[in-house]
Amino acid sequence: MDKILYQINIKGKVQGVWFRKYARDEAIKIGVKGFVKNNADNSVYVEAEGSKEQLNDFLQWLNRGSPLSIVSSLKYVIGELKNFSSFKITY
Numbered sequence: 001m002d003k004i005l006y007q008i009n010i011k012g013k014v015q016g017v018w019f020r021k022y023a024r025d026e027a028i029k030i031g032v033k034g035f036v037k038n039n040a041d042n043s044v045y046v047e048a049e050g051s052k053e054q055l056n057d058f059l060q061w062l063n064r065g066s067p068l069s070i071v072s073s074l075k076y077v078i079g080e081l082k083n084f085s086s087f088k089i090t091y
Contacts, residue, residue, distance in 0.1 A: 005034070006055050007079040008046040010062055012072035015042050020089045022066035032058050033084035037091060049084050 010019075015038050023036045027048065032055065034048040048058055065071045 002051065003049050003081060004052060004055065005047060005049045005079045005081050006059070006076045008048065008059070008062065008074065008076040009039075010044040010046065010065075010071055010074050011042075012065075013068075013070040014044045014065060017066050017068035019044055019066045019069045023062065024087055024089050026061045027058060027087040030054050030057050030061075033087050034082075035084070035088045035090045037089070047079065047082070047084075048087075049081060 020036045020038065023046065027034065030050070032048045032050040034046065036044060036046045039045050046062065048055055059074065059076065063071055063074050
């Protein structure tokens with residue numbers, strides 16, 4: 001499996017709505033590795049590694065978000081692999 005890394009910025013109502021916890025749970029379910037964190041500008045930043053198929057599934061979930069979130073935009077770029085061993089919430 002060829003792994004790739006996406007650096008993802010998510011804007012909208014994505015803080016204070018359990019977005020990071022649900023994103024971590026979904027990443028673990030799909031098999032994606034990396035991290036999710038809140039940004040000072042009230043957006044969320046994700047680095048996610050996996051196959052293109054795994055990452056596309058994860059992007060679909062991120063576009064929907066947690067039950068209380070409202071995603072207004074999602075942008076990503078391909079980054080350099082970091083070979084994460086798990087998926088974590090960071091601060």
